[in-house]
Amino acid sequence: MMSRRVPIELPDEPSAEERAELRRAARRLFRLYCIACGRATEGLAAPARWGRCAECGGTMLLERSE
Secondary structure, three states, rough: OOOOOOOOOOOOOOOHHHHHHHHHHHHHHHEEEEOOOOOEEEEOOOOOOOOOOOOOOOEEEEEEOO
């Protein structure tokens, strides 16, 4: 039995800069802000429970920005 060597064709890999840009684009950013006083915080993960604003007691709103 003879073995045959077949060259492997690999797809072209994007540059490091292109891969970094793709990772940044894929990152989800969550913003939690108070609709009464406008104070805001941002994070990579959405908080499970955010409650009321610590400063004024206003309603907090969560939005996902890209």
